[in-house]
Amino acid sequence: MQELFTTYFAELLAGLWMTARLTAVSFLGSLVVGTIAAAFRISPIVPLRAVGRLYVELFVNIPLISLLVIVTFGLPDVGVTFDLFTCAAVSMVLLGGAFTCEAIRTGVNAVSVGQIEAARSIGLDFFGVLRHVLFPQAYRSVVQPLVNVFIGILLSSSLAGVIGVKDLTLQVSEINNQAALGLTAYMIAAFAYVIISLLAGWAGARLEKRWRVQR
Amino acid sequence: MDRIEIAGRSLTRRGVLSLGLGTLGAGVMAACSNTPSLPPSSGSASAGGASGSVIDLAAYDAVLAKGAVADASLVEANSWAKAIKARGVINRGGTDTSSLFSLRDPATGKVAGFDAGISQLLAKYITGQPKENLSQVTVDTRETLLQNQSVDLIIATYSITPARQQKVDFAGPYYESKSAILVKSTTTNINSVDDLAGKNVATQAASTGVALLQKYAPKANVQTFDDNPKCLAAVQQGRVDAYVIDQSILLSDVAKNKDVKLVGDPFGNSDPYGIGLHKGTDALAFVNTWLKAMEADGTWAALWKATVGQVVKSEPPTPPAIAS
Structure with a gap:
């Protein structure tokens, strides 16, 4: 137990840093992809709606671990080789984007049709309505669902070790292999994940309060 | 513009989609794994x-x-x-x-x-x-x-x-068992553990391979994967230059795959x-x-x-x- 914080402290920290980076990159990527997908899904153009829908239905139904293996070891067979961090991030963005899209769409649905009609009547086009009316309100009303997406991404980042990205879980596994600490090392890692999740939930609650849409 | 999904319809579509997806996934998986080939029949192997x-x-x-x-x-x-x-x-x-x-x-x-x-x-x-x-x-x-x-x-x-x-x-x-080095059969510049310096070398995450590489090939870039098939695929796809692990594991990889070979003498402490x-x-x-x-x-x-x-x-x- 003690050697975990003396001998292996640097490794633990490096793992935590990798988990943080991977989660941050994947979450930001998910927000971008999810927003675009949501715009597709509510657009007036039928083929775009279909594409958005197909994307969401496809990726909320694939386990991340299959996605990781397909992106990492499947794509090189068709001539596309990313480095491993990118592979992990791409997989997690594809998955996270689909869930983000659905969260944002819930927020969009919460905006009353009257507002959209009003926006159209003063001459805003589709993008104008999205940018000035729909998305600002949608984001504010789905802060907590987005926090859930964030926590989902954080926890699923523990699978990145499968393709050799040295995140917290893989580091712990390697430390465990050298020092045979049994469950102790995993408990420490679990504790770290819980702390980050709780912090995210707390930050989400604060933001939600501050950004609440007055109706 | 504001569209509300009808849950039931969405559900049936989802079922169909995931079915199609499963087939697709299986196809991709099959494409990236090697065609299973029978090992060369060895002299004494009858059955x-x-x-x-x-x-x-x-x-x-x-x-x-x-x-x-x-x-x-x-x-x-x-x-x-x-x-x-x-x-x-x-x-x-x-x-x-x-x-x-x-x-x-x-x-x-x-x-x-x-x-x-x-x-x-x-x-x-x-x-x-x-x-x-x-x-x-x-x-x-x-x-x-x-x-x-x-x-x-x-x-x-x-x-x-x-x-x-x-x-x-x-x-x-x-x-x-000692450790050995597996490379693509077309690789010519890795012939011993000394040649691993500066190369990307795969090993299994939770194995003694990590500590072994630190000792015998400290200049190698170690890349870990969680199991043998992934390490092997990384070599076959050129993601890494070599794969170091216990010889007994590599022997069965070589027995089943023609595009990889073992090079150099087994090294390291006997495990x-x-x-x-x-x-x-x-x-x-x-x-x-x-x-x-x-x-x-x-x-x-x-x-x-x-x-x-x-x-x-x-x-x-x-x-x-x-x-x-």
Whole structure:
């Protein structure tokens, strides 16, 4: 137990840093992809709606671990080789984007049709309505669902070790292999994940309060 | 613009989609794994090739049939063995995906290999029947499963290390292996462990390979993956230049894949495999006594020949000396 914080402290920290980076990159990527997908899904153009829908239905139904293996070891067979961090991030963005899209769409649905009609009547086009009316309100009303997406991404980042990205879980596994600490090392890692999740939930609650849409 | 999904419709579509997806996924998976090819038929393998197994199954079964059975009094005097005899089957922690050591034949459901043989012979010694009940273990769960006595023993190419000895008892060692280097068959610039400097080298995440590379090839860029197929795929796809791990694992990779080869001499400390046991019981002495006897009467060498010896073309080595 003690050697975990003396001998292996640097490794633990490096793992935590990798988990943080991977989660941050994947979450930001998910927000971008999810927003675009949501715009597709509510657009007036039928083929775009279909594409958005197909994307969401496809990726909320694939386990991340299959996605990781397909992106990492499947794509090189068709001539596309990313480095491993990118592979992990791409997989997690594809998955996270689909869930983000659905969260944002819930927020969009919460905006009353009257507002959209009003926006159209003063001459805003589709993008104008999205940018000035729909998305600002949608984001504010789905802060907590987005926090859930964030926590989902954080926890699923523990699978990145499968393709050799040295995140917290893989580091712990390697430390465990050298020092045979049994469950102790995993408990420490679990504790770290819980702390980050709780912090995210707390930050989400604060933001939600501050950004609440007055109706 | 504001569209509300009807849950029922969405659900049926989802079902259809995931079906299609499964097929797609299977297709991609099939595309990236190698076409399973039968191993080259080796001289002494008569029935071995039938199921795609590298092991000479006829010889393997013969070894089991000849395995010794202990005197009832001997088993009676040992609480660990007595419990197994009462149950009629030995609970082994292991794996069924290791070609030479413990591989399940999908057709018959039987597990065969060097590790499986040791376990089944010990089961026969205690109960009279070579019957084992295999629980899957991973490198992360082995110590815990022994500590909470979920299994009687673990035989799973389980390297004896001082850190692990603090948690569990090891009988044996019953096998020794060194590490080797696997590269693509077209690779010409890696011929020994010294050539690994500056190269990307894969090894399994939870293995002794990581520490080994730090010592023997400190300038190599170590890249870990969680299991053997991924390390192998990384070499085949050029993601890494070489793959270093225990020779016994690489031998079965080479036996099944024509596009990779082993280079250089085996290096590193010899890695002793032990039989993991719950710490502080009378199992340790019992298993060690049995191991000594089966090594002395030629059972060990016959088992080696039927399994590992099908790929390593040499006479059976001398079994490692058993620590008291």
